[in-house]
Amino acid sequence: MGLRIRAPREAVFERLLTPHHLAQWWCNFAQVEPKPGGKFVFGGDYAIAQPEGHAWTCKFTGGVVRKSVTFAWPLFGAETSVTWEVEDTAEGSILRATHAGLTTLRSTCGLLQDAWRMCLGNLKAVAEGRGDSFRPDHSPPRALAIKLDTVLDVPRQKAFAAVTTPAEVRKWVEPEPGREPAIDARVGGVFDVGWGFAKPAKITAFEPPARLAVAWPHADEMTTVSFAFEEKSGDRCALHFAHEGFPPEEDPPLLPLRCRWSDRLVALKNVVEAGESGFTEPFDAQVEEVP
Numbered sequence: 001m002g003l004r005i006r007a008p009r010e011a012v013f014e015r016l017l018t019p020h021h022l023a024q025w026w027c028n029f030a031q032v033e034p035k036p037g038g039k040f041v042f043g044g045d046y047a048i049a050q051p052e053g054h055a056w057t058c059k060f061t062g063g064v065v066r067k068s069v070t071f072a073w074p075l076f077g078a079e080t081s082v083t084w085e086v087e088d089t090a091e092g093s094i095l096r097a098t099h100a101g102l103t104t105l106r107s108t109c110g111l112l113q114d115a116w117r118m119c120l121g122n123l124k125a126v127a128e129g130r131g132d133s134f135r136p137d138h139s140p141p142r143a144l145a146i147k148l149d150t151v152l153d154v155p156r157q158k159a160f161a162a163v164t165t166p167a168e169v170r171k172w173v174e175p176e177p178g179r180e181p182a183i184d185a186r187v188g189g190v191f192d193v194g195w196g197f198a199k200p201a202k203i204t205a206f207e208p209p210a211r212l213a214v215a216w217p218h219a220d221e222m223t224t225v226s227f228a229f230e231e232k233s234g235d236r237c238a239l240h241f242a243h244e245g246f247p248p249e250e251d252p253p254l255l256p257l258r259c260r261w262s263d264r265l266v267a268l269k270n271v272v273e274a275g276e277s278g279f280t281e282p283f284d285a286q287v288e289e290v291p
Helices: 007-015 110-126 156-164 165-174 254-274
Strands: 002-005 030-034 038-043 056-064 066-074 077-090 093-102 144-154 190-192 202-209 211-218 221-232 236-244
Touching: 002 110, 002 165, 007 066, 007 110, 056 165, 093 110, 110 254, 144 254, 156 165, 156 211, 156 221, 156 236, 156 254, 165 254, 202 221
Parallel strands: none
Antiparallel strands: 002 093, 030 038, 038 056, 056 066, 066 077, 077 093, 144 236, 190 202, 202 211, 211 221, 221 236
8 A cells, every 4th residue: 555645755764664763653662673684573552463472573575775675574374575665756755565475354453454554644644743643452342332532733623524524524434436425414414434334324413613423323233423522722622532332242343443443533633634644545445365
């Protein structure tokens, strides 16, 4: 997958191989020997997959100075390979990330694609001089609810518009091909983000710019999704997201759904703060099955 970053190639590449930079978007800790055959050891609570032991031990296998790097990553019983390549553009750079050799798309936090997007979305934010937000979470849900909180560096009027205006919603929800978000911004109105697995929801609370809540169909049950925006100093706001009301038997599916919402809210943060999520391909084109 590709990601537009409004920062020079050299600055982006530095964030790929420096431990304190990696801690802002990729992992809790890292040991890096950036040379062919050198070790790349990383781990912690928010890597895209949780190691069985203390850390993942990978090995650099190739690269071009300040342009690309490839490392071998034994993952889930497969010999996988990751390449990060950064190229110059008129507005900064594009990072292209390829993870090859996978035998599963599932991780210990949800889907690998969602986890990758979350990490890369944070890389875009920090490389552009903004703050990071949600990370992959491997811990079991403590309750039958998903609750996520972050700070957005925009007034809450702008943030509220980003979750209630179809053209803005489209930028961060990644609707399925051929579908578009449909939102009738009033209590009782439809709220449809265009996901194939999610039926249209109904707005139950519409309080601009403070709160939006919808009755969200989930399997055969009705759950509640809400976005609450709390005003902060300096033209900022706090986002308090919640997806609640799951039946007890829905405990396992909460993990991948939490990962999916976390990814989309990282994208929302980039959209309101930078005008785009940054991904160069649509969601469905980011994964390629190789025979």
